[in-house]
Amino acid sequence: MDYGAYLVTQASHSEGRSTPEIVAAAIDGGVDVVQLREKDLPVRDRLAVGREVRELTRAAGVPLIVNDRIDLAQAIDADGVHLGDDDLPIAVAQDLLGEDAVIGRSVSFVDDAVAAEDAGADYLGVGAVYATGSKDDIDDDEHAIGTERIAAIAAAVSIPVVGIGGITADNAAPVIAAGADGVAVITAITAADDPAAATRRLAETADEARE
Numbered sequence: 001m002d003y004g005a006y007l008v009t010q011a012s013h014s015e016g017r018s019t020p021e022i023v024a025a026a027i028d029g030g031v032d033v034v035q036l037r038e039k040d041l042p043v044r045d046r047l048a049v050g051r052e053v054r055e056l057t058r059a060a061g062v063p064l065i066v067n068d069r070i071d072l073a074q075a076i077d078a079d080g081v082h083l084g085d086d087d088l089p090i091a092v093a094q095d096l097l098g099e100d101a102v103i104g105r106s107v108s109f110v111d112d113a114v115a116a117e118d119a120g121a122d123y124l125g126v127g128a129v130y131a132t133g134s135k136d137d138i139d140d141d142e143h144a145i146g147t148e149r150i151a152a153i154a155a156a157v158s159i160p161v162v163g164i165g166g167i168t169a170d171n172a173a174p175v176i177a178a179g180a181d182g183v184a185v186i187t188a189i190t191a192a193d194d195p196a197a198a199t200r201r202l203a204e205t206a207d208e209a210r211e
Contacts, residue, residue: 003162003182005203006033014190020052027060029199037067050076090119113153128165147178154179169201176209
């Protein structure tokens with residue numbers, strides 16, 4: 001699975017455009033993975049959006065991951081789930097979704113990264129790399145871990161590492177150079193005037209940095 005350009009959806013950061021619109025544009029731009037986030041929506045609405053997005057990603061052959069909600073991932077037949085500290089354990093997600101499901105885990109420290117790999121995570125979302133305002137709990141430089149932490153975590157685990165937090169096409173290359181296999185973004189795509197072009201530029205930047 002290629003994690004190069006990884007879109008995390010959030011309609012509240014999409015400049016009035018729907019999440020299916022953004023996902024369709026990102027697919028046109030060559031996105032590698034889509035994560036359905038939409039934390040502002042009630043779960044019923046998230047289900048409806050998820051079903052639309054699932055149709056788009058399935059037709060394009062793009063993996064769809066659901067943020068936090070294992071039940072929602074089951075309901076829309078997603079390819080996997082991305083879990084945080086307050087979510088169900090990785091082993092429970094594996095039991096419920098099956099051995100073929102992709103299980104991601106958010107971490108910020110080396111010890112947590114190693115523990116997540118030992119627990120069976122398929123990849124790690126590591127951040128916030130740079131300061132970001134996209135998440136309610138990460139809004140200033142105090143929380144930015146920097147590329148040095150990316151390098152330390154990438155050296156400590158054997159599963160893919162995806163940098164997230166404040167990443168754009170302009171600053172993605174150092175994240176990849178530090179050892180990340182891909183970069184995950186919200187506003188760099190969702191808030192762009194041309195989401196397809198923004199996705200294309202991010203994917204090209206990631207590909208060039210990996211080469």
